[in-house]
Amino acid sequence: MREITVVIPNYNGIEYLKECLSALEKQEPDTPEFAVLVVDNGSTDGSVSWLTQYESAQQTESILLPENTGFCHAVNVGIQAVKTPYVILLNNDTKVKSSFIKELYQAIQENDKAFSVSAKMLMWDKPELIDDAGDRYCVLGWAFSRGKGKRSEQYDEPVEIFSSCGGAAIYRKTVFEEIGYFDEEHFAYLEDLDIGYRARIHGYRNYYQPAAQVLHFGSASTGSRYNQRKTILSSANNVYVIGKNMPLLQLLWNLPFLLLGFLVKFLFFCGKGMGILYLKGMMTGVKKCFSAAGRKAKVPFRFCRLGHYFAIQGQLYLNTLRLITKS
Secondary structure (H helix, E strand, O other): OOOEEEEEEEOOOHHHHHHHHHHHOOOOOOOOOEEEEEEEEOOOOOHHHHHHHHHHHOOEEEEEEOOOOOHHHHHHHHHHHOOOOEEEEEOOOEEEOOOHHHHHHHHHHOOOOEEEEEEEEEEOOOOOEEEEOOEEEOOOOOEEEOOOOOEHHHHOOOEEEOEOOOOEEEEEHHHHHHHOOOOOOOOOOOHHHHHHHHHHHOOOEEEEEEEEEEEEOOOOOOOOOOOHHHHHHHHHHHHHHHHHHOOHHHHHHHHHHHHHHHHHHHHHHHHOOOHHHHHHHHHHHHHHHHOHHHHHHOOOOOHHHHHHHHHHHHHHHHHHHHHHHOO
């Protein structure tokens, strides 16, 4: 009986998708049986016709959406469609190593409170360097990739992380059913931080497993690390994550740090000629928080979760220290 489904969202990624699926075919013989589901987000680059042919030749299924509805909606469609207890989300611009699925599966089974386990993501053109070793979140309101640009061997120990990178991670489906799926108001960016944050509020944990390795091209859909669309979306979602997950008292407690963090980010984007776009994104994020959808998505405060909030606050402080000391 299959226990794992690999869900791959795709938007005009045929150039990468072929190699991504090819690598999944080469998993080690003792890998647990798994299924593959590609959710195409209205591609116009020939992905749809190629997937149709590929399906008939391989044990792969696809869901073809008529238009680009965003990363969150695409993966939600995939997660809700699968029947297996575990779901691996995998970017189309990745190439997994042969033990990838087995290592993620074994890691998430070790702890009943594990919501997700993130893989070691390596840079495509410099595989000796880390692209992402789990995600961190700090009191300045910044989310950042652990180990970005550092030597791979420095991140060879399994550890607990704040949240998993949705580009290469395994998730427990029953937790999605309990806490909700990816928030589609995000469209894209920081949605994986948000779902990991939400899971922590509910008492679940997220981990990093370095034995599960994957090469990641990065920014294959957006075209670059910094661009106008990404700047607006990410800054909006940065505000939205805070508004929907922090109770009022925690928000007020952290407000001086958050304001400092936003100021530093604004100055950074001013240096790139995108300061106005950053402010526009922040205002969009504020509107999201007070919209009908935003109010509905707000995680309600419960006294029974007070310990979880204190643990999260500790992580925010600790990750700020790690950021400052570059550890």
